[in-house]
Amino acid sequence: MxxxxxxxxxxxxxxxxxxxxxxxxxxxxxxxxxxxxxxxxxxxxxxxxxxxxxxxxxxxVPFYLSVYFFDIVNPDAILLGEKPQVQERGPYVYREFRHKSNITFNDNDTVSFLEYRSFQFQPDKSHGLESDYIVMPNILVLAAAMMMENKPMSLKLIMTLAFSTLGERAFMNRTVGEIMWGYEDPLIHLINKYLPNMFPFKGKFGLFAELNNSDSGLFTVFTGVKDFSRIHLVDKWNGLSKVSFWHSDQCNMINGTSGQMWAPFMTPETSLEFYSPEACRPVVRGPKHTRMLAFVLLSQLMEGFGLTFLGVNFSHRGARVSPCSHSLASIPQSGCWERRNKADAPLFLSHPHFYNADPVLAEAVLGLHPNQEEHSLFLDIHPVTGIPMNCSVKLQLSLYIKAIRGIGQTGKIQPVVLPLVWFEESGAMEGKxxxxxxxxxxxxxxxxxxxxxxxxxxxxxxxxxxxxxxxxxxxxxxxxxxxSKKGSKDKEAIQAYSESLMTSAPKGTVLQEARL
Missing domain, CATH: 1.10.287 (Helix Hairpins)
Structure with missing residues (x-):
């Protein structure tokens, strides 16, 4: 029991x-x-x-800027009208440090901030030193020549004389450090003195000179504390709700995020949108993968971006011209300065090696080898939180050059979009x-x-x-x-038999002897 x-x-x-x-x-x-x-x-x-x-x-997240230069192999031949030949040099790798300052929480559920960036050279990760010499186009001379194309001949001759006096040539041989972070050039002082609005910079000239220890503008974004539906979306940039650099209202819009975090709970159908100060426009791209939502960024911007500038149209071979075309493409260090429209420098952005662009661009320059694995860009985002886990953004800066009648330094250069440099900004979350x-x-x-x-x-x-x-x-x-029930019946039978034996026999009954 x-x-x-x-x-x-x-x-x-x-x-x-x-x-x-x-x-x-x-x-x-x-x-x-x-x-x-x-x-x-x-x-x-x-x-x-x-x-x-x-x-x-x-x-x-440790961010790195990897820079690849297109070293000109045949500068003298280019001046004689031959096809340019380049050799890729690099990467020259820099550790990128970012931090936000002037963080101000506003009453309308937004926060304003400036994000500063600084760079430190990493010799152990680089294929070369900042002291390496690179032969590349003299951007100041060739850009100035292009801007003078429709000016009076007398002005062109004066510029040619000035170039000769200052010892300026169409191609230059400078160190990586000078090209990156700036070098003194008497031409800058001369042009700024007599043509003060021609170049949107003063002092030293370098492709990344003003990127180091600088910010990308004042961003005002929604915090998501009061209204989650607008979390991380940009409200204003530099106090503006839209810019005026493009010929389309859609391209002039300032929307999407600031490119650092996105709204959580993303799905395979979620599109990625952020505002790029360097590109001066919002960028929208749909998802490529469903698990980590790896997005191919900027390809809508890059497919054809810069193919229309200074009245030169390269779309006759089937290239798709971006609806957000402008005469001045982005100089990496400049961002969207209000004064940048005063210059018509023939610079533009693309994928490295003209990947995804009209093949005529890559065919016009020897030494280019565009391919998806090396030259495409991506961003891996955790779909539940909207936090980037891994990113690689790759862009190329190119210069449109050609012979300008009246400016002797340009020789017989055939019209060509000549790559200068391409760079990759990458980072992956790791460690603690x-x-x-x-x-x-x-x-x-x-x-x-x-x-x-x-x-x-x-x-x-x-x-x-x-x-x-x-x-x-x-x-x-x-x-x-x-x-138990079956056993009780047996007991009753045995008891009845025993009782019958105990009962005395009736009269006249003869008991028989049992013999064994």
Missing amino acids: GSRARARRAAAVLGFTGLLCAVLGAVMIVLVPTLIKQQVLKNVRIDPSSLSFNMWKEIP PLQTFYTQLVLMPSVLHYAQYVLLALGCVLLLIPVIHQIRSQEKCYLFWSS
């Missing part, structure tokens, strides 16, 4: 535990998605109490930031997600234990009752 009672109590305890697990699992199935969403929203909004705020403020991010925003939600189903399944299994125990107990009771 004791063992059966203990078994009944154990079965009851297990059944009660199973009921609790099943109820808890069912409740979690209903509530966990909401809890996960609330946890993610709490930690991805721009708020000092959120987990991602410090990541947003002081980006912990990745561990914190993974634990708080990936691992814990996953554990909760699977725990609800485990609890429900465990509860159902435990609930079966008392049911099975009850069924088995009923079978044992029935068997015991049946065997």
Whole structure:
């Protein structure tokens, strides 16, 4: 009796535990998605109490700027009208440091900030030193010559004389450090003195001179604290709701994010949109992969971007001209200065090696080898949080050159879009930031997600234990009752037989002797 009672109590305890697990699992199935969403929203909004705020403020991801130069192999032959030949040099790698300052929270659920960038050369990651010499077009001379194309001949002759006096030539041989961060050139002072609005820079000239220790403009973005539907979207840039650099209202819009974080809970159908100060326009691209939502960025901008400038149209071979074309494409260090429209420098952006552009551009220059693996760009975003995990943005800066009648330094240069440099900005979350991010925003939600189903399944299994125990107990009771009933009949028969033997025999009955 004791063992059966203990078994009944154990079965009851297990059944009660199973009921609790099943109820808890069912409740979690209903509530966990909401809890996960609330946890993610709490930690991805721009708020000092959120987990991602410090990541947003002081980006912990190590960013690198890798620069590749197109070294001119045959500068003298180009002046004689031959096809340019280039040799790619690099990469020259720089560690990029970013931090936000002047962070101001506004009353309309927005925050304003400036993000500064600085660069430090990494010799161990580079294929060369900043002291390496590179032969490349003299951007100042050739750009100035292009801008003088429709000027009076007398002015062109004066410029030719000035170039000769200053020792300026169509091609130059300078170090990587000078090309990157600037060099003194008397031509800059001369042009700024007599043609003050021709170039949008003063002092030293370098492709990345004003990018170092500078900001990309004042961004004002929505925090998502009060209105989650607009989280990370740009409200204004430099106080403007739209720019005026393009011939289309759509291209002049300032929308999307600032390119650092996106709204969480993305789907395979979610499109990626951000405002690029360097490109002076919003960029929109759809998803390529569904798991990490790897997006190919800027390809709409780059396919044909810069093919229409200074009245020169390269679309006769089937190239698609960007609807956001402008006479002045982006100089990397300049951003969208209000004064940049005063210059008509024939510079433009594209994919490296003219990947995804009209083949005529790559065919016009020897030494270019466009391919998707090396020259495409991507951004991997965690779909639940909208936080970038890995990125690689690659852009090329090119210069349109040709012989200008009246300016002797241009010789017999045939019209060509000549690549100058291409660069890659890349970064991947790793180390402690990745561990914190993974634990708080990936691992814990996953554990909760699977725990609800485990609890429900465990509860159902435990609930079966008392049911099975009850069924088995009923079978044992029935068997015991049946065997007890059959035994009582046998006892009654034996007792009747014994009583008959004990009863005395009637008169006249002869008892027979039993013989053994």
